[in-house]
Amino acid sequence: MSYLDLSNIRKSFENETVLDGISLSVPEGGTLVLFGKSGAGKTVLLRTIAGAIDPDAGSVTIGGQDMTTVPPEHRGIGMAFQNFALFPHMSAFDNIASSLTSRRMSASEIKRKVQDVAELLKIDHVLTHTPKALSNGQKQRTALARALVSEPKVLLLDDPLRNVDAKLRFEMRLELPCLLADRGATVVYVTQDYKEAMALGERIAVLDQGNIVQIGSPEDIYKRPANTEIAQLFGDPTVNLLDVVPQEDERGLHAFLSDQRVDFHGDFPGVAGRDCIVGLRPEALSFTQNGGFPVTIEAVTPFNEKTVTLVTTLRGREILVSQPAQSTVPEGPEQNITISAQDAILFDRQTGKRLEPVTTGERVEEAA
């Protein structure tokens, strides 16, 4: 049963379409991540849900009630802003308490609730400070506390980790999913960090130019991105995109990358001979002693958890190879790499869209 429903939301500002007919639904207690580059319309969509922006067309339904024209104060939502939007003339306590003072609630009850949420977010020692005296991390937690304290049924988080440092972002990325699950609220989370999206999202909706380009589980989007752009946005190091013209023979659709045959599983009618792009995740490539195709190693970047190597093929195409940290990069510049073919993603070069096999040959093979 979906709790938050958006239907055909449209919004334009001075002839520029920002939201172009967006429909979404989030089940009660579910989390939806809105992912997209800046300018994709994520924030505008979130504000439409909050009631800060009125849509030109379409409707917002929360808990079965049409909220399209209801003012923000009566929608029963909590929201954390990207820029925190704390009230500079109030202490952290009053900032958090502002979500409660509009209700009939005794001062002692307000104090208890604020104290509780402050302890949960570890800001109870700075409650008397004004926002000016808070660090960025404390500001972010204060803003989050303000959104959480009234226990709203719908929680809107607009890239809350954007303006905090890397360490805190990492901590919060671990903490937030538990925190949100405990609250039982229906959450819409905006981010442009794919790791955050993967960490939080049961479902991710990818927004681009006011449209939802793809909606699915994190795994779905990683393995079956709708187009080359999404494939590039999800994944670090980024996916290798190589131009190919696949051919068909009795063994099915395939392409040659520097003489190594890459098979595409499943039926792709009409794809043979077309200009295509093959997407290879860096972790789908590995160095090999026998077989594969020759490459030259250009640069090796060791991270703690993985080693990323930039290589060039004989034809001068650059490819990234990612390996787990334990495995060693072989000595010497001339090496061979091999492709684990079931991870290859095929895109149409003209539209950039992923080419979907008619029958899912991959699963048939796995079953057999």
Place this chain on the structure above:
Amino acid sequence: MDHTSLLERWLRRFALALIVTFFMFPIFWIVLMSLQTNETILRSPPSMAFVPTFDNYLAILAGRLDSNVASMGIDFLNNLMNSIILSVSSVAVALCLGVPAAYAFARHKFRGSEDIAFTLLSFRFAPPLLVLLPLTLYFQQIGLADTYLGLVWVYQLICLPLILWIVRGYFEDISPDIEYAYRIAGHSWFATFRKIALPLAGPGIAAAGLLAFIFAWNNFIFALVLASADKQPVTVGALAFVTASGIQYGQIAAAVVLSIAPTLALALWAQRYLVEGLSLGAVKG
């Protein structure tokens, strides 16, 4: 500042002293004049050596103007009172009308809002006499001539555009997110205006109010045309010192000192609020 040499610091102090002297000298001279008799003021060449006298102030407070020819009554204290009544009520009315209007212009862009805002500003472009002559006729017909109400109304031409345009800028500087956050926290738009927008624009409102007060206080032409003797503010009242038997420079100077005192005191007092930080730390810093 640690890097500046001694010479540089002294040069800076000297420059500051020079500027202050330049701007403060007329006021200093007026204060000196107010402590002299007409004879010592009109000495040639002028000299700074004289025996200070408070006769001028006493004459003004007593309301009697004594010249070497005759003695006449003036009611300068009444003028001062009129100035206070007119300025305070004009600024109060302008704040009540202008601040909500400024908020509306800053936050709600509606068709023609820019045109209306500009029209209000354009009141200040017109030469006052252009407005005053027809206004005098109207006011006489509807009974507003020579009333405080009528004068306060006309003073809105000075105060309202000033407050509207200054305060509007301050409202526009407040991040709308802060207001949305308060709305989403469950407060009505009016509560948001009162608890968020007004306090955050506070220093701006104080500055605009002070400026409007000074402009209203210094206004001359409106009251000259529209008010009779018992409603005239100090600016017009000072004309009484120009008598048939001569100009009473000492008393004019004393009157000027008395009439700039309230605005000066107000400015010094309001200064604290003007420099208070506006919205530091509100959004990401």
